[in-house]
Amino acid sequence: MRGGGLNMRLLVLSLAAGALLSQQAPRFESVQPDLFSTPGAFVNAWADYDNDDDPDVFVGFNGAPNRLYRNDKGTFVDAGRIANVADARAVRAAAWGDMDADGDADLLVGFTPGAQSLLRLYRNDSGRFQDVTEAAGLVVMAGALRQPVWIDFDSDNDLDLFVAFRDKANALFRNDDGRFTDVAAEVGLADARKSVGAVWFDADADGDMDVYVGNMDGDANGLFVNNRGKFADEAERRGVAWGGRTPKDATNGTVRPCAADVNNDGRMDLFAANYGKNGLFLSNGKGFDDRSAAWGIDIDARYDTCAFADADSDGLVDLYVNGTFTGGVQYRDHLFMNTGKAYEDRTPENVKAFAADHGASWADVDGDGAMDLALTGSQADGMHAILRNLLPAATQRSIGIRVLDGRGRATRAGAEVRVYAEGFRRLIGSGLVDSGSGYNMQNDLPVHIGIGAATRVDVEVTWPGLGKRAVTRVTGVQAGERRAILTR
Numbered sequence: 001m002r003g004g005g006l007n008m009r010l011l012v013l014s015l016a017a018g019a020l021l022s023q024q025a026p027r028f029e030s031v032q033p034d035l036f037s038t039p040g041a042f043v044n045a046w047a048d049y050d051n052d053d054d055p056d057v058f059v060g061f062n063g064a065p066n067r068l069y070r071n072d073k074g075t076f077v078d079a080g081r082i083a084n085v086a087d088a089r090a091v092r093a094a095a096w097g098d099m100d101a102d103g104d105a106d107l108l109v110g111f112t113p114g115a116q117s118l119l120r121l122y123r124n125d126s127g128r129f130q131d132v133t134e135a136a137g138l139v140v141m142a143g144a145l146r147q148p149v150w151i152d153f154d155s156d157n158d159l160d161l162f163v164a165f166r167d168k169a170n171a172l173f174r175n176d177d178g179r180f181t182d183v184a185a186e187v188g189l190a191d192a193r194k195s196v197g198a199v200w201f202d203a204d205a206d207g208d209m210d211v212y213v214g215n216m217d218g219d220a221n222g223l224f225v226n227n228r229g230k231f232a233d234e235a236e237r238r239g240v241a242w243g244g245r246t247p248k249d250a251t252n253g254t255v256r257p258c259a260a261d262v263n264n265d266g267r268m269d270l271f272a273a274n275y276g277k278n279g280l281f282l283s284n285g286k287g288f289d290d291r292s293a294a295w296g297i298d299i300d301a302r303y304d305t306c307a308f309a310d311a312d313s314d315g316l317v318d319l320y321v322n323g324t325f326t327g328g329v330q331y332r333d334h335l336f337m338n339t340g341k342a343y344e345d346r347t348p349e350n351v352k353a354f355a356a357d358h359g360a361s362w363a364d365v366d367g368d369g370a371m372d373l374a375l376t377g378s379q380a381d382g383m384h385a386i387l388r389n390l391l392p393a394a395t396q397r398s399i400g401i402r403v404l405d406g407r408g409r410a411t412r413a414g415a416e417v418r419v420y421a422e423g424f425r426r427l428i429g430s431g432l433v434d435s436g437s438g439y440n441m442q443n444d445l446p447v448h449i450g451i452g453a454a455t456r457v458d459v460e461v462t463w464p465g466l467g468k469r470a471v472t473r474v475t476g477v478q479a480g481e482r483r484a485i486l487t488r
């Protein structure tokens with residue numbers, strides 16, 4: 001331990017300041033509301049596709065031309081047609097990932113069935129996109145596609161592709177030098193239940209990627225544990241088969257699962273956004289304990305999206321849960337703020353006013369260190385809004401960590417980032433390089449970690465692969481710093 005009594009006093013002051021920060025009610029304002037007013041949007045998918053250090057967003061519509069908003073220092077311009085991604089086909093999912101490992105983010109779009117492939121893979125060539133679907137072996141002509149996820153499941157330093165389907169067996173396309181082959185059946189992931197969402201993370205902390213899959217229409221969820229490249233469903237044994245909803249109820253289902261360290265104990269927990277009661281499951285190291293009621297989030301309604309982020313940068317991950325439109329009812333959204341022991345609904349009134357569904361996501365659009373909120377609304381009274389977080393003095397309350405492999409490429413989806421008080425092993429906050437989990441994808445963006453009033457922190461990045469949990473440590477990171485960390 002360094003610094004003795006002075007460091008301990010600073011740590012106590014930091015804890016007290018963090019507690020005060022956690023009591024702030026979040027406020028948001030609309031960004032360029034005229035530009036983002038068009039309804040009928042399903043998908044928000046974020047990545048810095050032009051490598052200018054700010055996040056851009058692809059928005060997929062229900063038949064209107066899709067848009068790619070280029071972010072120029074917080075101001076957005078629609079570059080969809082110029083970039084060659086403005087298809088006028090109904091979209092249900094999108095996923096960014098550097099599939100050819102050349103240093104820029106490529107885009108996969110999932111459409112509803114029609115005369116062309118459900119999947120379209122666009123290779124990024126200096127900000128313009130080329131359709132390489134056929135060459136990559138990703139032509140898929142049938143199925144109700146819901147969730148594509150880029151993940152290096154076999155730890156060979158390139159991104160493979162998992163795709164969840166609601167009406168047929170899920171697919172896992174192994175990437176071999178840019179050519180993809182479906183190996184789901186041979187590795188144990190060709191699950192034919194009615195899948196919608198999936199989140200990849202090292203659920204059992206054994207050094208490889210596992211996947212929690214959310215299923216609909218009364219089907220149980222699957223937690224597929226990876227054992228040297230072969231997967232077995234252990235959802236029942238580990239306590240997450242039903243995600244908090246009523247078992248075997250055909251009107252219930254899990255749309256999107258999300259993973260985050262909710263209680264700052266160093267382990268990744270699970271949340272399920274459900275048709276039915278939502279579920280929160282805290283990891284106990286061997287499985288998961290249902291804490292939905294204790295944490296105040298077991299609301300019985302209809303939800304499409306969960307999205308974790310530290311909205312007030314106090315070190316505790318907050319939770320946005322997005323209601324959907326179904327049966328003639330628009331279910332409301334909730335912004336749950338994390339107190340450390342429970343979630344409190346502190347949804348601002350102007351956020352409640354949006355008719356939002358499906359594509360809720362977080363990104364720091366203006367580089368001020370606070371996480372901003374993006375929403376989509378697929379109905380006629382919907383929109384695709386970006387809401388700027390008005391957290392005061394946000395820059396000095398967080399850090400941003402972009403996780404790369406040893407060659408500087410974004411192939412580390414599923415990596416875990418933990419931030420500690422400088423010189424101590426007290427965990428301040430953590431984050432996951434999210435490889436998908438819902439209708440949006442942002443595994444190539446910096447992981448935002450709130451640090452409260454701390455001025456310097458130590459960072460630890462853990463990458464599970466090849467049966468090992470490789471750890472990279474960086475000390476003395478300054479408040480407000482944005483840094484890339486290479487893992488090996």
